[in-house]
Amino acid sequence: MLILLRPDTHSCGGRTTAYLHAGRADAPLALLLHGFPDTPHSWNPLAEGLVEAGFRVVAPWLRGYAPSSPAAGDDHGPSSHVRDVAALAQVMGADEHTLLIGHDIGAAIAYAAALRHPDLFGRVVTLSVPPPAALSAVMTSYAQLKRSWYTFAFQHPAAEELIVADNFAFLRGLWTDWSPRLDPTPHLDHLRAALPDREHLSAALGWYRAMFQPNPSDQALATEQSAAGGRVPKPWLYLHGTDDGCVGAEVLQYVPGGVPLHGVGHFPQLEAPREVLLHLRKFLESDSGTSVGD
Template sequence: METIKANGLEFGYLSTGDGPLALCLHGFPDSAHTWRHLMPELAAAGYRAVAPFMRGYAPTTVPPDGAYQSGALAADANALHEALGGDSDAVIIGHDWGAFATYGATAHAPDRWRKAVTLSVPPMNAMMSGFFSYDQLKRSFYIFLFQTPLAEMALDRAFVEALWRDWSPGYHPTADVDNVMECLSTPANIAAAIGYYRAMLDPSRLLEKYAAEQESAVKTGERPTLYLHGVQDGCLSPEMADPNTVLTHLPPNSRADLIPNAGHFLQLENPKEVNRQILTWLS
């Protein structure tokens, strides 16, 4: 575990290897340990793999301004690129909320990144047509729960375990949930994780200082992107991640694929195939 200051926050991060930066960003409810299968392979391929804990997830500090919009996450990614000494050969890999950060970071500062990989959350414009279907609204109940004052009471270990069971059927996440609960060890950390979702639906929570990155987060960027989605994803329906549809919202020369034998946390459920696709893409 190391720490570094970027965008006004102190980030805790895991790292291995030497070479061009490969920044790996986790989502909810997860931690930097989610990249434990991929990071050694990135290092073996000649990258410096770095997995920070996202803003508000301990040991990374809780942002004093309460900013959790996608633009703030994109700003964090680009600031980490700067602080870690990244150059134009750097690559960025994001899962779930990390995918939102990746779309925004590469669109806002394309010169910082050579290629991108996103997992489990397609571009926002690709999602909109299916998000309000009855099936997807049932899957997304937690987003609406998190808008209420009950959210902080609901987000305990049992709730996190249930989400993992629903989102990745058949996977046993005990160690992963242990890591999540360490990241959400204080009321402030719990409020931070919920804050991502409150910023998603409440425009009053969007800080003007991240307006440019926020605008970039919903645009089609320039950097070729590999998008992967688990066939058994219980969080976002695979129908919302049809490769042909997703590709219409990704930059030119991108790729999209569905991963068999995997749900929402595909990098942990089918690491052999996910790692193969990512390493092939980056090479």
């Protein structure tokens, strides 16, 4: 059964953030952030378990993914996403009981959001992309550079045309490389709807372009994260598939307390939702979580 059935929108600062939601209005909030190339529909298997566990689930389309709107200019780097998440969390009544879950880029946003807004998020769960310090530890290896080739391809002015060619064959290739046992077809259908034109696609690629040409607010965010020593300032759970073709599982050696998901690729919430929920329930029932550096 698919739980995420009700779309809605929130407007702030001239932009619209669209999201899927389910659960009782008075239940604790679980805010779920998708990655690239993905949409909030990928949270459906996990959302069902969260609602049954008593959470109110909210899963937004990230900035630039329709029906969320792009921003004017090139404001699509990490800081802009953190502002979006904080604004949505406040509207949804986030507090110390709020659960923040992020996958891929959504994980990177979650680290920064938890660091900047510790009053809005009680616990943090991330999948498939570790905190900046751990990711930096493996990024210069040949094996990881080979996996991350697409981030360099996205800097090219023709990247948008490459992606849409042959009915998004480029993105199908990424999904297949990252999770070989997962059929990407239904998720690509959602992606085509989320990236209907060049404006939205350029906005989605803006995250990767900001990696090489960050604006001042992104540079300030990176400085804050560096000063924090890679810590996540909340109880935290990290899950990573051992067969992840996007970020190699060797990164787990740099994440104390990180949980390996054996035989799982880059999309654990789709490939092993029951296992993810099992770890999540244990984490929520524990007295404390783990932070990098502990």
